[in-house]
Amino acid sequence: MALALPVAGAMAQVDSSGAATGAAAVPQVATMAGGSNIYDASVAALTKLAMIAVILEQALALIFDWKPFRETFDRSAVKPIVSFLFAGAIVHEFGLDVVATLIKAYGGDQDGIGIVSKLVTALVLAGGSGGINRILQRMGVRSNLNLKDDNAPPPTMAFVSVVPMPKSAKCDIACVTVVGIDSAGTSHSLGTVAGPSVGRDPTGWRAFFLQEKGRFPTDGGFALTPGQWSIRLDATDSSGTVSSSTIWGPYQLDAGAQIDLTIKV
Numbered sequence: 048m049a050l051a052l053p054v055a056g057a058m059a060q061v062d063s064s065g066a067a068t069g070a071a072a073v074p075q076v077a078t079m080a081g082g083s084n085i086y087d088a089s090v091a092a093l094t095k096l097a098m099i100a101v102i103l104e105q106a107l108a109l110i111f112d113w114k115p116f117r118e119t120f121d122r123s124a125v126k127p128i129v130s131f132l133f134a135g136a137i138v139h140e141f142g143l144d145v146v147a148t149l150i151k152a153y154g155g156d157q158d159g160i161g162i163v164s165k166l167v168t169a170l171v172l173a174g175g176s177g178g179i180n181r182i183l184q185r186m187g188v189r190s191n192l193n194l195k196d197d198n199a200p201p202p203t204m205a206f207v208s209v210v211p212m213p214k215s216a217k218c219d220i221a222c223v224t225v226v227g228i229d230s231a232g233t234s235h236s237l238g239t240v241a242g243p244s245v246g247r248d249p250t251g252w253r254a255f256f257l258q259e260k261g262r263f264p265t266d267g268g269f270a271l272t273p274g275q276w277s278i279r280l281d282a283t284d285s286s287g288t289v290s291s292s293t294i295w296g297p298y299q300l301d302a303g304a305q306i307d308l309t310i311k312v
Contacts, residue, residue, distance in 0.1 A: 206268025
C-alpha cells in the first residue's frame, strides 16, 4: 500500500506586512518558547507514527493471513488485541510517545505524560495508517486520498454465512449441505459442512475469540448475487437419509449486505 507522506516544515513565506506569500501558502501558527513551531512538531511526530504504522501493518499481515490463524481465531475479535500488544511493545521499547510530543509542543498540562500518553499512542498506532492519514487530512497537510482496502468485500455482492446447529445432542449427522434458493425457486448447493464439526462451536468466553468450526464458510461470507434469497440446510445421516431444516427466507439481500445465520438441522 503506497502512502504519500507530508514534508515537515512546508510553511508559507511571510513578508514584512504579515501577508502570506508563495504558491503553497499555509497559515502560520504561533511558536512556543525556544522557537519550536507547533505545526512542524505535529507534522513531524504524526509522519513518523504513520511510517511505523505502515511497517507494523505489513508485518502483522503475515500473522493475520496465516491459514491456521484464520481457521482458529475470530479475526474481528483477536486482530485488535494483537495489534495493540505489538503497538504497545513498540511504543515502550523505542520510546515512541507521540502524544507526549504533541502535548509538550502545545504547552499542555504534562501531568498525564507517561503511561496515559503511551497508552493513547499505542491505540492510535494499532488503529493503523488509515486513522493517522485522517488526522493529517484534518490538519490540512494531506490530500484526501481514497485508500482502498484490498480485503474489503466487493459492494456489488451480498454475503451470507451459516452455522448449522443440531436439534439434539444425539443427532446423527454425516454432513450438512447449505442450499441457496433464488427468486426463481432454483436451488443452488453453496457448500458443505462436515458432520463432526456441527455443534462443536466454542462456548462461553471462548466464543468471542475462537472461530466457529461448523461455520460455512470458515471465514468471511459466501458471495450471492443481490436479490431475493432463501437458505435451507440438508443434513445427511450415516445411512444416507436426508432431512431438511426450516427454510430461512425469502429475504431481499442488497449489495454489500453481510448476513450471519444460525440454523437448526
